[in-house]
Amino acid sequence: MLTAQMEPKSSQRILLMGPTRAGKTSIKKVIFNKMSPHETLWLTSTAEVSSKEVSNSAFVQFGILDFPGKGMEGMELQPAKALGQFFDRCGAIIFVLDAQEPNHRAEVQRICKIAQAAQESHRNIKCEIFVNKAEIYCEEKKTEIVRDVRDAVAKELDDMNLDTEVSCHITSIYDQSIFESFSWVVRKLIPEHDWLEALLNTLVQMCKMEKAYLFDKVCKVCVAADSVNSDDRHNELCSDMIDVFIDFSYIYGMLDDMAMGHQDEMAFDPESFSAIKLSTGAEKGAPQTILYLREVSPYLALVCVIRQDSYEGKMGLIDYNFTQFRTKIGELIERRASSS
Numbered sequence: 001m002l003t004a005q006m007e008p009k010s011s012q013r014i015l016l017m018g019p020t021r022a023g024k025t026s027i028k029k030v031i032f033n034k035m036s037p038h039e040t041l042w043l044t045s046t047a048e049v050s051s052k053e054v055s056n057s058a059f060v061q062f063g064i065l066d067f068p069g070k071g072m073e074g075m076e077l078q079p080a081k082a083l084g085q086f087f088d089r090c091g092a093i094i095f096v097l098d099a100q101e102p103n104h105r106a107e108v109q110r111i112c113k114i115a116q117a118a119q120e121s122h123r124n125i126k127c128e129i130f131v132n133k134a135e136i137y138c139e140e141k142k143t144e145i146v147r148d149v150r151d152a153v154a155k156e157l158d159d160m161n162l163d164t165e166v167s168c169h170i171t172s173i174y175d176q177s178i179f180e181s182f183s184w185v186v187r188k189l190i191p192e193h194d195w196l197e198a199l200l201n202t203l204v205q206m207c208k209m210e211k212a213y214l215f216d217k218v219c220k221v222c223v224a225a226d227s228v229n230s231d232d233r234h235n236e237l238c239s240d241m242i243d244v245f246i247d248f249s250y251i252y253g254m255l256d257d258m259a260m261g262h263q264d265e266m267a268f269d270p271e272s273f274s275a276i277k278l279s280t281g282a283e284k285g286a287p288q289t290i291l292y293l294r295e296v297s298p299y300l301a302l303v304c305v306i307r308q309d310s311y312e313g314k315m316g317l318i319d320y321n322f323t324q325f326r327t328k329i330g331e332l333i334e335r336r337a338s339s340s
Helices: 025-033 038-042 105-120 140-157 177-188 192-206 234-252 255-259 316-338
Strands: 013-017 050-055 063-068 092-096 127-133 166-170 211-216 222-225 271-277 289-297 300-307
Touching: 013 025, 013 127, 025 038, 025 050, 025 063, 025 177, 025 222, 025 255, 038 177, 092 105, 105 127, 105 140, 105 166, 127 140, 127 177, 140 166, 166 177, 177 222, 192 211, 192 222, 192 300, 192 316, 211 234, 234 271, 234 289, 234 300
Parallel strands: 013 063, 013 092, 092 127, 127 166
Antiparallel strands: 050 063, 211 222, 211 300, 271 289, 289 300
């Protein structure tokens, strides 16, 4: 049972639910506590509901409630009113399933019952399924597993005459898929997401970029991207680049702050940037691309994918448009702060 001391202060909650040992706590630890995936092997099963406050950038603000696997048993049998305490301020429910389990029928029924209760509570709650621990499978098997779960959910919802969208993602804490899937959930909770996407679309168009992403530097969740289809490798490359950038910032950009005892603060310099040339495709004569990172705020970073011929000789244009972009983001952050 949730106590007053455990209540998150955020305006929105994300509920992590699923059977025991499905990987709920591991997901939370890897994304928000920077725990190595291999260290999660020694985590004990969650015994009671725990909460974590996530308050990084202006757009990543929520509380996470991590439910024990046994806590879900019988929950779907309770009326919607009884579940109201969990749905209060809830923005999304993430149901975590174990991809290595052969049968998810009972869990799918439980998920759909809880989704029904969420709908009856008259709240706009997003329902997501993470089919986790998929690292042992090939891509074809992953596709088959997620398709089977998606079909089972659709059939169960149809039998219940329930018009609710339940999204399904295949994930693993050992690769970038868990960050990508969690990013999709977070984007659905950001009221300004459409504005962010429109700003990124404009930036890409004006600077002839291939792709642009807005990342929370702390947890490496992508809060927005332009609407152009992306390369599957981009997210991982961007994430690695942020790690390198932060490491260099701590070494070379925080001497004064460290002397003042502010080691825990995120290094930030509005003029700093990083550019990394990618070698992919160079041997085939394809145009080389560059990853370009600029800091938007202390906890937000813009990472762009630019063709080398669009990057060289056009830094003035890129700097001007980035300045306009950062100003608009600042206005959005101020507006959000004033309305809270």
